[in-house]
Amino acid sequence: MKRIGIILAIIGAVLIVAFFALRTFTKSASPEAVAQFDQNGFTLKVDYCRPARKGRPIFGGLVPYGEVWRTGANEATVIHLGQDVILAGQSLKAGDYSLWTIPSPQGWTVIINGETGQWGTNYDQKQDVMRVQVNTRPHTPPMEQFLISFVPASNGADMLLTWDQTEAIVPIRQP
Numbered sequence: 001m002k003r004i005g006i007i008l009a010i011i012g013a014v015l016i017v018a019f020f021a022l023r024t025f026t027k028s029a030s031p032e033a034v035a036q037f038d039q040n041g042f043t044l045k046v047d048y049c050r051p052a053r054k055g056r057p058i059f060g061g062l063v064p065y066g067e068v069w070r071t072g073a074n075e076a077t078v079i080h081l082g083q084d085v086i087l088a089g090q091s092l093k094a095g096d097y098s099l100w101t102i103p104s105p106q107g108w109t110v111i112i113n114g115e116t117g118q119w120g121t122n123y124d125q126k127q128d129v130m131r132v133q134v135n136t137r138p139h140t141p142p143m144e145q146f147l148i149s150f151v152p153a154s155n156g157a158d159m160l161l162t163w164d165q166t167e168a169i170v171p172i173r174q175p
Contacts, residue, residue: 030073037150037157042174043082044157046099048072050145051163058164059103068111070120071101071161072146078116085156086173087112088132097129101161101168108134108161108168139167 030049037044051073056062063069071077076098083094092112100111100123115127139162146163156173 032074033148035148035150035159037152037159039152039157041083042156043080044085044150044159044172045080045082046077046148046159047080048077048099048146048148049074050147052145053142053164059166060105063103065104066102068123068125069101069103070123071099072120072148074120076100076113076116076118076120076122077148079112084175086171086175087130088134088171090130090132091175092130103136103166103168107136110134110168110170134168134170136166136168139165 030051033048033050035044035046035048049072059065077100078096079099080096081092081094085092085094088110096116098113098116098118100113102109102111110132112129112131113123113127114129115124118124142165143162147160149160149162150157151160153171153173156171159170159172161168161170
């Protein structure tokens with residue numbers, strides 16, 4: 001009986017070490033990042049991971065057009081809204097949501113999903129809170145690592161999703 005306990009303890013320790021080694025490996029290729037906006041009590045925050053281009057064609061290549069993309073790497077990207085907002089013209093309650101997108105050459109669909117904490121390949125469409133269309137524009141020079149940033153705008157901010165030669169603009173406003 002004592003031998004079984006020792007064997008189980010060793011297996012548990014190996015699994016824990018393997019988990020942290022895998023996490024370290026994936027995070028080194030696509031490091032964690034945080035984008036924040038706070039202006040006059042209007043607060044937005046996005047937790048995501050930043051994949052690299054590494055010379056690959058991104059949109060229409062690594063990230064296929066017309067398919068749901070995790071909008072980053074590793075775990076699903078999470079957007080934290082400190083208050084109710086108007087996102088691309090639609091009302092959205094304060095809270096935490098996962099952020100997904102469907103890139104296309106003509107613009108992107110931004111998906112706000114009620115499930116958080118999942119791996120970035122575990123998308124459940126039944127949990128969608130909203131889908132909105134947003135514009136894109138060319139970005140030069142090409143962005144090597146995916147970047148989410150905020151720029152102040154009238155009555156809120158624009159969230160910019162920038163990678164390679166593409167930048168999607170997601171307007172987020174106070175109601």
